[in-house]
Amino acid sequence: xxxxxxxxxxxxxxxxxxxxEILFWVGxxxxxxxxxxxxxxxxxxxxxxxxxxxxxxxxxxxxxGDVAKRAGNEFLFQMQAVMxxxxxxxxxxxxxxxxxxxxxxxxxxxxxxxxxxxEVIHHTQFIEQLIASGRLTLDGDVYKGKRITFHDPxxxxxxxxxxxxxxxxxxxxxxTLIEMKRHKGTALCCGAGGAQMFKDxxxxxxxxxxxxxxxxLETKPEIIATGCPYxxxxxxxxxxxxxxxxxxxxxxxxELIANA
Amino acid sequence: MEYLPNIxxxxxxxxxxxxxxxxxxxxxxxxxLGQDVDVSENKSQRWKNTINIALGQSKLVKRPVSGFLHVIxxxxxxxxxxxxxxIIIDGLxxxxxxxxxxxxxxxxxxxxxxxxxxAVLVLVSVTVFWIRRNVIKIKRFLSSxxxxxxxxxxNIILYFEVVLMGLFLIMNATDTVFQGANxxxxxxxxxxxxxxxxxxxxxxxxxxxxxxxxxVGILTFLNYLYFSKHLHILLAFPNVYxxxxxxxxxxxxxxxxxxxxxxxMDPNADPFAAPPEGAEDEVPAKFGxxxxxxxxxxxxxxxxxxxxxxxxxxxxxxxxxxxxxxxxKIMMDTRDRLEEVGKNIDANKGExxxxxxxxxxxxxxxxxxxxxxxxxxxxxxxxxxINPLSxxxxxxxYLVMEQSAAPTELNTMMTNIENNGAPWPYNQMDRLNWKxx
Numbered sequence: 001x002x003x004x005x006x007x008x009x010x011x012x013x014x015x016x017x018x019x020x021e022i023l024f025w026v027g028x029x030x031x032x033x034x035x036x037x038x039x040x041x042x043x044x045x046x047x048x049x050x051x052x053x054x055x056x057x058x059x060x061x062x063x064x065g066d067v068a069k070r071a072g073n074e075f076l077f078q079m080q081a082v083m084x085x086x087x088x089x090x091x092x093x094x095x096x097x098x099x100x101x102x103x104x105x106x107x108x109x110x111x112x113x114x115x116x117x118x119e120v121i122h123h124t125q126f127i128e129q130l131i132a133s134g135r136l137t138l139d140g141d142v143y144k145g146k147r148i149t150f151h152d153p154x155x156x157x158x159x160x161x162x163x164x165x166x167x168x169x170x171x172x173x174x175x176t177l178i179e180m181k182r183h184k185g186t187a188l189c190c191g192a193g194g195a196q197m198f199k200d201x202x203x204x205x206x207x208x209x210x211x212x213x214x215x216x217l218e219t220k221p222e223i224i225a226t227g228c229p230y231x232x233x234x235x236x237x238x239x240x241x242x243x244x245x246x247x248x249x250x251x252x253x254x255e256l257i258a259n260a
Numbered sequence: 261m262e263y264l265p266n267i268x269x270x271x272x273x274x275x276x277x278x279x280x281x282x283x284x285x286x287x288x289x290x291x292x293l294g295q296d297v298d299v300s301e302n303k304s305q306r307w308k309n310t311i312n313i314a315l316g317q318s319k320l321v322k323r324p325v326s327g328f329l330h331v332i333x334x335x336x337x338x339x340x341x342x343x344x345x346x347i348i349i350d351g352l353x354x355x356x357x358x359x360x361x362x363x364x365x366x367x368x369x370x371x372x373x374x375x376x377x378x379a380v381l382v383l384v385s386v387t388v389f390w391i392r393r394n395v396i397k398i399k400r401f402l403s404s405x406x407x408x409x410x411x412x413x414x415n416i417i418l419y420f421e422v423v424l425m426g427l428f429l430i431m432n433a434t435d436t437v438f439q440g441a442n443x444x445x446x447x448x449x450x451x452x453x454x455x456x457x458x459x460x461x462x463x464x465x466x467x468x469x470x471x472x473x474x475x476v477g478i479l480t481f482l483n484y485l486y487f488s489k490h491l492h493i494l495l496a497f498p499n500v501y502x503x504x505x506x507x508x509x510x511x512x513x514x515x516x517x518x519x520x521x522x523x524x525m526d527p528n529a530d531p532f533a534a535p536p537e538g539a540e541d542e543v544p545a546k547f548g549x550x551x552x553x554x555x556x557x558x559x560x561x562x563x564x565x566x567x568x569x570x571x572x573x574x575x576x577x578x579x580x581x582x583x584x585x586x587x588x589k590i591m592m593d594t595r596d597r598l599e600e601v602g603k604n605i606d607a608n609k610g611e612x613x614x615x616x617x618x619x620x621x622x623x624x625x626x627x628x629x630x631x632x633x634x635x636x637x638x639x640x641x642x643x644x645x646i647n648p649l650s651x652x653x654x655x656x657x658y659l660v661m662e663q664s665a666a667p668t669e670l671n672t673m674m675t676n677i678e679n680n681g682a683p684w685p686y687n688q689m690d691r692l693n694w695k696x697x
């Protein structure tokens with residue numbers, strides 16, 4: 001890294017009596033998972049480049065409880081939610097951006113019922129806004145003509161009907177966007193949702209991520225773009241299983257844009 | 261004895277509608293076994309959904325072939341049933357083709373002509389449906405839950421429709437007055453020559469037989485609905501109306517849990533406080549669902565509405581990769597168990613006697629429930645807004661919160677969240693370390 005990334009915390013902002021434009025919710029994967037941390041850093045690079053006045057909760061952030069809720073543990077979910085809401089409300093947070101569609105969905109849809117009301121946006125939506133408002137400019141040559149296919153994360157797409165933002169961002173890179181047969185509303189899950197990420201699959205004849213990777217390979221992509229840290233892991237594993245990792249990269253949209 | 265046919269007709273009509281009404285009452289009673297759920301929000305969106313999704317079949321036509329054929333059968337069925345109105349008036353008052361007398365000839369001819377064309381289109385569509393189910397062997401009609409009765413049920417409905425449409429056309433073809441008027445007999449004029457050798461009396465007899473069988477057939481079909489997957493022709497409308505109007509990713513927050521969490525988080529709460537007056541009589545809330553009575557009324561309506569088309573299962577990632585989970589089976593199991601509970605109540609004078617069975621375990625296995633990725637593909641695919649995922653989630657909640665029966669790896673994950681605020685065993689204080697790595 002040439003330049004130290006600037007990652008201020010809410011506590012630091014509070015000490016200075018300031019309120020950032022937006023809170024970046026990093027999420028558990030984005031904080032601890034080695035692959036997902038790269039996505040987090042790529043997004044920070046974009047935020048810095050566009051001079052976005054943002055902050056993170058840092059060590060005051062805790063797991064959203066989303067995965068506990070999908071596993072059926074409503075108690076644990078609500079405990080986590082109430083704790084996080086207390087912190088967020090204490091900092092008077094109004095807007096939240098996150099790279100994780102699961103956090104996005106959970107905070108946007110399930111926190112309001114427990115007292116947490118925020119405007120929550122997914123990082124692909126935020127990047128789209130940054131480009132549209134001219135705060136972020138892209139080098140149109142990096143991905144020019146490259147074959148990219150986008151895998152819709154369930155909790156961004158079907159769960160919240162966000163289909164266009166990631167595609168619009170990809171088009172801005174001058175890449176050739178090729179849709180898989182199953183896309184948008186009928187996109188196939190990567191296999192990680194509903195707490196599956198943390199357990200072995202039930203007996204069957206195939207892993208879901210392999211089936212989804214086959215969908216992607218049909219488009220003969222150079223890059224498989226994702227918008228979710230879990231999808232990224234599943235698709236990366238799928239590409240490795242198919243021994244295609246030399247030709248095909250699996251990249252989050254934040255990583256694609258950070259390089260463009 | 262002049263009025264004998266009228267009387268017979270009235271009796272058949274009353275029996276047919278009466279028995280159906282009785283079963284509808286039973287159906288409503290069974291649905292009311294479910295828990296209350298607030299469906300008051302966003303009424304305008306609910307009406308929009310009913311018009312677009314139920315009436316307009318907007319989700320059905322996403323699969324163009326079956327969707328288009330379905331629209332034909334649906335439109336045909338609704339419009340041709342206008343004819344039933346005439347049949348009922350004729351039957352009760354002993355008139356013959358009252359419409360022909362009352363309506364302008366051109367209008368009557370136009371109406372019957374339209375019905376005849378639609379009848380043929382329905383026959384063609386139903387034939388294609390039969391071929392799809394029995395000859396082409398489309399995967400979603402071959403799943404394990406489609407063996408036996410569900411398979412016969414699907415075919416019986418198609419045969420019903422063929423017979424009803426056939427009788428309608430024969431009835432018109434052998435009606436000498438109608439054929440004589442030569443207006444509206446667009447199809448039946450080509451069937452009439454089949455009866456060329458028949459005397460006037462014989463033609464009249466055939467016409468009467470077709471007429472009577474037609475109305476008896478319609479009433480039989482009406483009563484068949486309650487025992488069949490075909491209830492969707494009625495229930496699709498309320499089901500879509502009561503379907504979710506929230507983003508699909510929004511899962512409900514359990515109020516019973518919220519109450520307890522609030523208490524735990526309240527620094528002023530007295531952990532040794534005696535329960536308030538009368539509280540000891542209250543049954544503590546059950547977390548999640550293990551049987552149909554724990555599900556909501558809307559989920560039970562969902563189960564009766566399911567017509568077993570299998571679009572959900574054909575989109576389910578778990579099912580596509582050979583896992584046991586099939587969202588359609590979740591709905592079929594829920595209905596089967598609900599009917600079993602209903603019969604139990606009938607047999608025990610209106611009271612449910614514990615039969616030692618429940619939806620969880622006896623119908624739906626843990627293995628099916630844990631295979632779900634909560635991806636909402638099934639919810640998206642359903643043409644009539646059924647939500648199999650919500651039932652899966654409620655049963656998972658029961659497994660985890662009432663039975664502590666989560667898979668071991670998930671228990672580890674949850675313990676990690678409890679201890680250090682992440683699904684992995686990392687220190688909460690390391691949460692921002694990525695910044696400097």
